[in-house]
Amino acid sequence: MALVEIKNLHKSFGSNHVLRGIDFTVEQGEVVCVIGPSGSGKSTLLRCINLLERPQEGQVIVRGEDITDRDCHLDAARQQIGMVFQQFNLFPHLTVLQNCTVAQTTVLKRKSSEAARVARANLDRVGLNEKVTAYPAQLSGGQQQRVAIARALSMDPALMLFDEPTSALDPELVGEVLTVMRKLALDGMTMLVVTHEMAFAREVADRVVFMDAGVIVEQGPPAELIGNPAHERTRTFLRRVLDPTHVEPTG
C-alpha cells in the first residue's frame, strides 16, 4: 500500500483553477522532488496533502485513511505528516527546545522530560544541540530552517513535506539545510520536496515530478527526467533553470 495516494485532486482559489486533476502516489521510504515553474501548483499540492488547503474535488489517502473525508480525525492524521515551510514559521515566543516540545507535550501527551529527550535527539540530528536555549530570532536562516526540520521530526512523522525549504535562504546557507535533508533521505525518511534545487533533486530524489499549469506533465527517475525529458514543456523549464542566462533564439 502506498503511503500517500492522491486521486483526481482539484483545487481552485476563486476563479483560479490551480490544481487540475492530480493523480499521484508516494511509496514508503521514497524521496520525491516536485519541480516546475512558479504558479504551477506545486506548493498547493503539498499543502493539500496535510489539508492546509482543502481541495474541492478528489481524495488524499494517507496510510489508507481518506483525510479529505469531512469526518476524518484530521489532527491525528496531521501528526504523521511533518511539514517544513519556506518561511520556517518557528514560534518566535518559544525557545528552540520549546519549539520542538510544545506539540509533543500537548498533542502526543508525552512527559516533558521525554519530549525534551526526543527534541534534543532531533536537534542533534540537524546539528543544533548547542542552541536549545536560543530564541529563533537569534539564529541564522539556515539554523532556523534546521530547527523547523527538528520540530517536525520530533512528532515522529511517517512522511515529511518540504515546501521550498531553501528558497528564503541566503545562498551560502542553502547547503547546510540540504545536507540535513540528504541525511534524512539516507536514513530512509519518506520525503516529498518542492524545490528549485536541481542538483539536490538529481542526487537525492528517487523520483522527480514535473508540474506545469496544475497538472503533472511527467515523472520519473531524476537521471531520466532531468537528463532526457520527454516533453517540450519540461525541456523549456529545465533549460531556464539550469542555464538562466541562456537567450532563446527568436523566430
Add this chain to the structure above:
Amino acid sequence: MSAPTEPDIVERKGLSPRQRAQRSRWIQYAILIVLVLLAAFTADWGQIVDVFFKPEFIKASFEDGLLQALVKTLEYTAGAFVIGLVGGTVLALMRLSSVGPYRWLATAYIEFFRGLPAIVVFIAFSLLPLAFEGLTIPWDPYGVVWLALGIVASAYMAEVIRAGIQAVPKGQLEAARSLGMPAGLATRKIVLPQAFRIVLPPLTNDLILLVKDSSLVFIIGVSADAYELTGFGRDLANTYSNLTPLVTAGFCYLIITLPLGLLVRRLEAKAARAY
C-alpha cells in the same frame, strides 16, 4: 560629443528653509510664553486657592479617607480589567470565528457597548434590581462595579485583541496545525501569546481609560464606604461646599495614570525591538 559646459551657479536670496523654520519656532515659543504670563498675572490667585486648593480641605480629604478611596479605585479598575481582558479575548475569538452566529453576536455586543456612553450602562445597572426582582450580584459592591465596568471594557479590548490576533502571521497557525495541534490548542499556545505581546501597549492604554471610567461607578449607587476617588471627592466637596476635595481626588488619578503612561512608552520601545 560637445565639451562639457560650466554649470551655471544658481543664486538664491533670502533665508534658507532651515532658517525660516527656526524663526517660525521662536515666534511660537514667544506666543506661548506671553499667553502663560498673561494667564498668571490676570488670575486671582487668592480666589483660585480658596476654591480649588484650600490647604485645610486638602488635609481634611486625607483624614476622611482619600487613600481608602484611592485603593477602591485601584480595586475596581483591576477587577474590571481582568473581566475586560477575559471577555475581550472571548469576544475577539468569536469575532474571528468561522461560525456565523458567534461572529454576529460578538459584533453586535462590541458595537453596542462601544458606542454607548459608559454612564448609560451604569445607569442601566443601577436599575437592574427593578427589572429583575430579587436579583443580587455577589461580592457587593465589587461584583456589580466589576461587571458594569468590565462589560464596557471588554467591548473596547475585544477590538484591540482582535487586531493583535490578526497581526500574528498566518504561517504560525499553519505550523501549529501541521504539527497536529487542534485549533483551540494552537490558538492558546501559539497565537494568543504572540497577539498579547503585540497589543500590550494599546491594552495598557485601555487600562488608563478604565481607571478614569471607574469615576462613574457612584452612579450605580454604592454606599459611602465603597466610594472610589471621584465619588469620595464629590461627596466631600458637597459637605464642605468647596471643590478642593474633588480637585485633590482628581490629582490622585495622575498618581495611577502617569506611571501607566510611562509603562506604555517602555512597552512600545520594547515592542519596537521585539524578539
